[in-house]
Amino acid sequence: MEEKPKVAFFDFASCEGDQLQIANLEEKILDLLELVEIVSFREIMKEHSDDYDVAFIEGSIQRPKDEERLKKIRENADLLIAFGNCAVNGNVNKLQKDWSIDEVEKEVYPGLDEDIANSDFFDNFPSKAVDEVVKVDYYIRGCPVRGERVLQFIEKLVKKPVDTNKDIDFKVILKDMGVDERSLVKYNPNKCILCRRCANICQDVLDVDALGPVERGWDTIISTPKDIGFDANGCIQCGQCVAACPVDSLYTDSPVEELSEELKDKEQEYLIALDSVALASFIQEHSLLTDMEPKQAERYFIAGLKKMGFDKVVQYDRFIETSINRDDENEKPVLSSWCLPARNHIEAEGIDTLSIEAKNAPWNVLLEEENGKICLMSPCTGLKAIDELDHVISSPEMIDLFNTIGIDMGFVDPSTGNYDGNRVSNEFKHPGIPEDREYFKVTENLEDELNERKLKEGSVDVFPCLNGCLTGGGNHPTTDLKKVKDRKNIAINLKEVEK
Numbered sequence: 001m002e003e004k005p006k007v008a009f010f011d012f013a014s015c016e017g018d019q020l021q022i023a024n025l026e027e028k029i030l031d032l033l034e035l036v037e038i039v040s041f042r043e044i045m046k047e048h049s050d051d052y053d054v055a056f057i058e059g060s061i062q063r064p065k066d067e068e069r070l071k072k073i074r075e076n077a078d079l080l081i082a083f084g085n086c087a088v089n090g091n092v093n094k095l096q097k098d099w100s101i102d103e104v105e106k107e108v109y110p111g112l113d114e115d116i117a118n119s120d121f122f123d124n125f126p127s128k129a130v131d132e133v134v135k136v137d138y139y140i141r142g143c144p145v146r147g148e149r150v151l152q153f154i155e156k157l158v159k160k161p162v163d164t165n166k167d168i169d170f171k172v173i174l175k176d177m178g179v180d181e182r183s184l185v186k187y188n189p190n191k192c193i194l195c196r197r198c199a200n201i202c203q204d205v206l207d208v209d210a211l212g213p214v215e216r217g218w219d220t221i222i223s224t225p226k227d228i229g230f231d232a233n234g235c236i237q238c239g240q241c242v243a244a245c246p247v248d249s250l251y252t253d254s255p256v257e258e259l260s261e262e263l264k265d266k267e268q269e270y271l272i273a274l275d276s277v278a279l280a281s282f283i284q285e286h287s288l289l290t291d292m293e294p295k296q297a298e299r300y301f302i303a304g305l306k307k308m309g310f311d312k313v314v315q316y317d318r319f320i321e322t323s324i325n326r327d328d329e330n331e332k333p334v335l336s337s338w339c340l341p342a343r344n345h346i347e348a349e350g351i352d353t354l355s356i357e358a359k360n361a362p363w364n365v366l367l368e369e370e371n372g373k374i375c376l377m378s379p380c381t382g383l384k385a386i387d388e389l390d391h392v393i394s395s396p397e398m399i400d401l402f403n404t405i406g407i408d409m410g411f412v413d414p415s416t417g418n419y420d421g422n423r424v425s426n427e428f429k430h431p432g433i434p435e436d437r438e439y440f441k442v443t444e445n446l447e448d449e450l451n452e453r454k455l456k457e458g459s460v461d462v463f464p465c466l467n468g469c470l471t472g473g474g475n476h477p478t479t480d481l482k483k484v485k486d487r488k489n490i491a492i493n494l495k496e497v498e499k
Contacts, residue, residue, distance in 0.1 A: 004035065004037045005035075005036050005053045005054055005158060006036070006037050006039045006049070006051060006053045006054070007037065007038050007039065007052060007054045007056065007154070008038070008039055008040035008041070008049070008052035008054070008055050009022070009040065009041040009055075009056045009058070010040070010042075010055060010056065010057050010073055011042065011043070011058045011059050012057065012058065012060060012061055012062070012066050012070070012086075012087070013059045013060045013061070013066070013093055013127070014058050014059030014060065014084065014087070014093075016058065016059075017084070018058045018083055018084035018086075018087075018142070018145045019041070019043045019044075019058055020043065021144045021146060021147040021150070022147045022150055023043055023044050024147055025147040025148070025151065028147075028148070028151060031151065032151055032154060035154055035155060035158045036054070036154060036158065039051060040052065050076055051076075052076060052077060053077065053078045054077060054078065054079045054080075054081065054157070055073050055076070055077035055080045056150075057070070057073070057080060057081065057082050057083065057087045057130050058083060058084045058086065058087050059084070059086045059087055060086045060087065060090045060091065060093040060127040060128060060130075061127070061128040061129075061132070061133050062124050062125065062127055062128075063120070063121075063125065064120070064125065067133050070133050070134055071133065073134075074134040074135065079138070079157075080130075080134065080135070080136055080137050080138075081136070081137060081138045081139070081140060081153075082129070082131065082138070082139050082140070083139075083140040083145050084141075084143065084145050085141060085142065085143040086143075087129065087130045088129060088130070088139050088141050089129050090127045090129040091143060093127040094126075094127040095191070101124045101125065101126070104124075105117065105124070109122075110400075110403040110404075138153070138157075176190070177189040177190055177221070180223070180229065180230075182229035182230075182231065182232075183229050183230040183231035183232075184230075184231060184235070184252060184382070184384060184385050185230055185235065185237070185239070185241060185242055185250055185251070185252060185381070186250070186251050186252065186253070187211075187221075187222055187223070187230075187249060187250055188248075188249050188250075188251070189221045189222070191247045191248060191249040192221065192222060192247070192249040193246075193247055194213065194220060194221075194222070195246065196213060197241075197245065197246070198222060198241035198244050198245055199211060199212040199213060199222065201241060201244050201466070202241055205240075206236075206238070206240065206464055208235070208238075208345065208464075209233075209234065210224070210230050210233045210234045210235035210236070211223065211230050211235070211241065212224075214227075222249075222250075234348045234349075235344075236341040236342070236344040236348065236382070237340065237341055237344055237382035237385055238341035238381065238382060238464050238465050238472070238473065239252070239341075239380070239465075239473020239474065240464075240465055240466060240471075240472075240473060242381055242473040243471065243472070243473045243475070243477040244477065252384050252473075254400065255375075255391040255392070255393055255397065256397050256400045256401045258391070259375065259391050259393065259401060260404045260405050262373070262390075263310070263405070264309070266309060266311075266373075268372045268373055269311045269371070269372035269373070270310050270311050270312075270372060270373045270375070271310065271311065271312040271314065271370050271372055271373065271375070272305055272310045272312070272313055272374075272375045272376070272377060273313075273314050273315070273316040273319070273374065273375070273376045273377070274302075274313065274314070274315055274316055274377050275317065275320075275376070275377060275378045275379055275380075275430075275469070276315070276316075276317050276430055276491040276494045277379045277430060277432055277433070277469045277470060277472070277475065277487070277491045278377045278378050278379045278394065278395045278398075278474055278475060279377065279395075279491070279494060280294070280487045280488075280490035280491040281379065281395040281474075281475035281476050282301065282377075282395045282398055282399065282476075283298075283301070283490055284483070284486065284487055285395070285396075285399065285476050286399070286409070288300070288409055288410050289301065289409065293493075294490045294493040294494050295493065295494070296414065298417065298494055299418070300412060300417055301409065301417065302416070302417035302418065302419065303409070303412040303413055303415075303416045303417035304402065304407050304417075306416055306417075307407055307412050308401070308402075308405050308407055310375070311372075312420045312421075313418075313419055313420060314419060314420060315421075315423055316362065316366070316377075316378070317424040317428065317430055318421075318422055318423065318424040319362035319363070319365045319369075320338045320362045320428075320430065320431065321424055321425065321428045322362065323337050323360050323361060323362040323365055326357070326360040326365075327357060327360050337356060337357050337358065337359075337360040337361045337362075338361065338362045338431060339380075339431070339432075339462060339463045339464075340361070340380060340382040340383055340385070340386075341380070341381075341463075341464050341465065342462040342463055343356050343358075344382065345464060346462075363376065363383065363386050363388070363389060364388075367388055367389075373390045374389055374391075375390055375391040375392070375393060376389055376391070376392045376393070377392075377393050377395070377398055378392055378393075378472075378474050379394070379395070379432070379465075379470070379473075379474040379475045380392075380465075380469065380472050380473070381394070381473035383474075392474075394473070394474035395475050396476055429492075430469065430491060430492075431463065431469075432463055432465070432468040432469025432470065433468060433469070433470060433488050433491060433492065467484050470484050470487055470488055470491075471484060475487070
């Protein structure tokens with residue numbers, strides 16, 4: 001009886017989804033075993049042998065030690081197959097072009113011990129496809145590959161060898177395009193995967209239509225007609241596109257680096273105002289705080305802020321309350337001034353059924369009442385456009401700030417976690433916490449179609465973000481409605497006056 005070819009499967013930098021597709025063949029694996037002897041396959045067996053004829057390689061090559069390992073595999077194998085797009089062309093791993101290796105390591109492993117960071121485990125270089133290191137005999141493309149295709153390929157290989165490199169690879173060709181920094185929301189086309197989530201939200205959900213795919217084929221990017229920039233095309237600065245982007249291609253400037261330096265070398269008192277929704281989002285993502293009662297988590301968080309160097313912590317919700325009360329005193333129907341994206345939309349569309357009182361905006365009330373340097377932690381991306389505020393920081397950016405300064409809330413004294421100043425009243429409900437809807441569209445028929453929270457006769461409150469501020473671009477993004485409801489409950493508990 002003729003001896004079966006010996007086959008080994010190896011994995012490098014990948015999700016191992018290609019090998020999983022083979023494991024998912026289930027009973028068809030018996031057909032595979034009729035053709036070959038599998039001597040190494042880490043995902044489904046413990047045994048390993050270096051005696052093999054055919055080597056299947058999954059994953060891209062990221063480190064010198066992996067490069068050496070691949071070369072040894074090539075020496076042992078009569079045939080070497082790159083299977084799956086990470087091995088074939090580098091795939092997503094190769095698309096990190098816009099990030100240096102050092103930036104990636106700092107992002108993924110903040111505060112990494114220097115000895116570990118200098119070990120060969122972290123000795124990385126830019127991603128390489130397998131054929132950039134060794135000769136490849138065959139390519140099987142896919143992300144992931146289909147297990148049936150691998151089975152068919154092996155059948156062909158055993159019965160009648162196919163021509164070497166017949167199934168050639170498609171290279172990842174990286175275009176060096178400039179970052180569009182003309183608007184509050186920045187766009188990096190080098191990271192964009194053209195998933196169109198941003199366009200779907202902006203066009204189909206919000207009816208704003210400030211951005212979308214332009215050009216065709218390889219030249220397609222997210223932009224505007226005539227390339228005028230998002231802000232010039234009616235962007236309301238709600239940040240819903242930023243929250244929807246899975247690859248940080250759309251983003252806003254982060255204040256973390258500058259803010260950490262300012263807190264280190266303060267020249268005057270530094271105040272931070274906390275929006276309860278943004279704080280709820282932070283608590284929800286922090287491993288220590290998420291299991292605490294909201295009020296206790298709040299104390300730890302504020303204690304951490306004071307250890308960072310903030311001198312005073314106030315609750316932003318009470319400035320929203322003042323803003324609403326002032327608007328409610330107007331004689332004609334009014335768009336409550338607390339929501340900047342909604343105001344931007346009304347101004348851009350020229351809708352004159354509601355008026356806007358800029359002086360009533362809660363950030364202006366904050367600036368009226370407080371002095372010194374002021375930072376606002378907010379779920380609203382649009383507030384980053386308010387020049388009078390020294391910094392506006394999102395919930396994800398706040399986690400970066402804690403990591404950058406090196407504050408661990410597990411080692412702070414929660415007894416110092418108290419607000420300075422008046423807290424919001426028991427009766428007030430954050431207007432960005434809708435009671436009876438999942439989302440609504442911003443349309444021209446505001447009085448008929450928008451969610452209405454009646455204040456005085458004829459007054460209406462408007463907020464365009466999906467689920468209101470609960471899913472504003474300054475929160476940790478989520479499409480899980482249970483998580484949104486949990487975030488809402490945390491925010492409500494945070495606003496209750498301490499007895």
